[in-house]
Amino acid sequence: MFTVRCDCGAEAEQDVGQAVRDGRLCWDSEFHCRACGAAACLGFDAGDAPPWVRGPLIAEHGTVRLRLADPDTGRIPILKTLLETWDLSLTQAMLLSEQLAGDGLPGTLPEAEWLREQLAARRVRTEIVPGAATDDADFPWATGC
Ligand SMILES: [Zn+2]
Structure with a gap:
C-alpha cells in the first residue's frame, strides 16, 4: 500500500497486490480516499504485472x-x-x-x-x-x- 494524491486534494491510499489464483499469476490495484470516499479499481489482469504495480510491491516487500x-x-x-x-x-x-x-x-x-x-x-x-x-x-x- 502506498499514498497518492486524490483529486479532492487529500492523501489517498492505493493498494497493489499480486497473487496466484487458479494457477494463474494475477495482479490488481485499488484506490481509496478516506477524505471524500472516492474508491476505484485501477486495474486487474492475469499475467505479468505492470511496472506501476510491481515497483511499489518490491519497494514494500522486497524480492x-x-x-x-x-x-x-x-x-x-x-x-x-x-x-x-x-x-x-x-x-x-x-x-x-x-x-x-x-x-x-x-x-x-x-x-x-x-x-x-x-x-x-x-x-x-x-x-x-x-x-x-x-x-x-x-x-x-x-x-x-
Ligand atoms: Zn478524495
Missing part, C-alpha cells in the same frame, strides 16, 4: 529468489517450462535456468510461488530463499508478454 532444490536437476524440463511461460530465446532461457541453478531467479514472492508451481508440474523441485536489496528483478517478469 525473493527461486532456486533449484538440487542444482544438478536436468535442464531440459526447466528450459521447456521457461519457453512455454515466456516468449524467450533459447539463450535467454538458458541464462534463466543457470540463475535458477545458482543464486536463484529474483522476483516478487507471488511470482516465485507461481513459477515454482509451473516447474513442479514437470517434477522440478525448487525452493524460495530471501532476495537481496541489489536484485534486479525485472527480467523476465516485466517483459510485457
Whole structure:
C-alpha cells in the first residue's frame, strides 16, 4: 500500500497486490480516499504485472529468489517450462535456468510461488530463499508478454 494524491486534494491510499489464483499469476490495484470516499479499481489482469504495480510491491516487500532444490536437476524440463511461460530465446532461457541453478531467479514472492508451481508440474523441485536489496528483478517478469 502506498499514498497518492486524490483529486479532492487529500492523501489517498492505493493498494497493489499480486497473487496466484487458479494457477494463474494475477495482479490488481485499488484506490481509496478516506477524505471524500472516492474508491476505484485501477486495474486487474492475469499475467505479468505492470511496472506501476510491481515497483511499489518490491519497494514494500522486497524480492525473493527461486532456486533449484538440487542444482544438478536436468535442464531440459526447466528450459521447456521457461519457453512455454515466456516468449524467450533459447539463450535467454538458458541464462534463466543457470540463475535458477545458482543464486536463484529474483522476483516478487507471488511470482516465485507461481513459477515454482509451473516447474513442479514437470517434477522440478525448487525452493524460495530471501532476495537481496541489489536484485534486479525485472527480467523476465516485466517483459510485457
Ligand atoms: Zn478524495
